[in-house]
Amino acid sequence: MSLCSVSIDLDAIECYYRIHALGPAPRALRHVIIERCVPRAVALFAKHGINVTWFVVGQDVDVANDASAVASATVMEQRAAAGDELANHSHRHRYELARLDAKTIRDEIVTADRVLARLAGQPIAGFRSPGYDVSAVLFDVLAELGYQYDSSLFPAPGYYAAKAAVMAALAALRRPSGAVMTNPRGLLAPIDPYRPAMTAPWRRGDAPFVELPISVTPWARLPAIGTSLLVAPAPLRRYILQTMAQREFFNFELHGIDFCDASDDEIAPELVARQPDLRLPWSQKADRLDAMLTQIASTSRRVTLQSAALTLQQRW
Numbered sequence: 001m002s003l004c005s006v007s008i009d010l011d012a013i014e015c016y017y018r019i020h021a022l023g024p025a026p027r028a029l030r031h032v033i034i035e036r037c038v039p040r041a042v043a044l045f046a047k048h049g050i051n052v053t054w055f056v057v058g059q060d061v062d063v064a065n066d067a068s069a070v071a072s073a074t075v076m077e078q079r080a081a082a083g084d085e086l087a088n089h090s091h092r093h094r095y096e097l098a099r100l101d102a103k104t105i106r107d108e109i110v111t112a113d114r115v116l117a118r119l120a121g122q123p124i125a126g127f128r129s130p131g132y133d134v135s136a137v138l139f140d141v142l143a144e145l146g147y148q149y150d151s152s153l154f155p156a157p158g159y160y161a162a163k164a165a166v167m168a169a170l171a172a173l174r175r176p177s178g179a180v181m182t183n184p185r186g187l188l189a190p191i192d193p194y195r196p197a198m199t200a201p202w203r204r205g206d207a208p209f210v211e212l213p214i215s216v217t218p219w220a221r222l223p224a225i226g227t228s229l230l231v232a233p234a235p236l237r238r239y240i241l242q243t244m245a246q247r248e249f250f251n252f253e254l255h256g257i258d259f260c261d262a263s264d265d266e267i268a269p270e271l272v273a274r275q276p277d278l279r280l281p282w283s284q285k286a287d288r289l290d291a292m293l294t295q296i297a298s299t300s301r302r303v304t305l306q307s308a309a310l311t312l313q314q315r316w
């Protein structure tokens with residue numbers, strides 16, 4: 001039976017305002033993803049009896065520096081206590097992280113690590129970079145922290161092309177996107193888990209941790225991630241999941257925004273206009289996700305990414 005890990009990147013609404021160059025996000029939406037979307041996700045995962053991996057942005061749960069983060073921190077603390085995995089999605093979700101100087105990269109990863117380890121009550125084992133970009137410096141920090149896996153690479157040329165198109169369109173309007181173009185060498189990365197090289201993360205090597213790339217289908221490399229599948233036609237959705245069931249490992253990435261209801265959560269129309277997935281009400285997304293999780297359950301053993309990293313290495 002294949003393994004499947006469900007992970008959810010908890011990018012705040014403000015991240016989407018940055019990508020679409022919409023200016024500062026309304027303050028009222030600061031904690032919508034963790035306070036409102038995570039509980040919907042939790043109810044769905046509980047129905048399917050799965051423990052998932054949450055990629056948390058450190059500053060969103062950093063109660064020592066932000067009193068408004070208390071409710072979010074409590075939500076994530078409860079997830080860890082319930083057997084879910086909390087993993088590191090950097091401290092401030094800077095899309096240009098992999099291109100920053102070594103000290104800033106280290107600060108971004110180590111600060112989030114400390115905040116999350118305190119909430120989880122145990123060491124953090126995994127990292128996912130904002131914007132799917134990694135570098136040798138970033139890998140050095142993960143090795144220093146003794147991480148067991150990185151799960152940042154997303155070798156999907158179609159995603160890369162779509163992102164380039166959005167960025168070019170915004171640049172033409174003189175409203176540069178806050179997103180940063182991913183290093184194209186990441187597109188050449190293996191699509192199945194591998195031990196990466198420390199100096200060239202997209203190649204095989206001898207890093208002390210494993211790379212768990214975000215899943216794409218073989219050959220066509222169609223993205224097998226929640227945000228794409230939610231808006232895909234049902235037959236394509238089922239085909240992609242069937243294809244992934246035949247792989248040894250399916251790294252199924254979702255985002256907190258996939259569990260958003262634009263109306264109930266009072267998301268401004270300016271953002272809804274730019275995120276097609278926000279035009280679906282939660283009830284409809286819940287039905288689609290429910291069907292996807294049912295299909296996955298029939299073919300795969302569902303484990304956290306940390307557990308998958310351990311199991312896969314034992315098979316090598």
Ligand SMILES: [Zn+2]
Nearest residue numbers: 009011130131
């Ligand atoms: Zn993110």
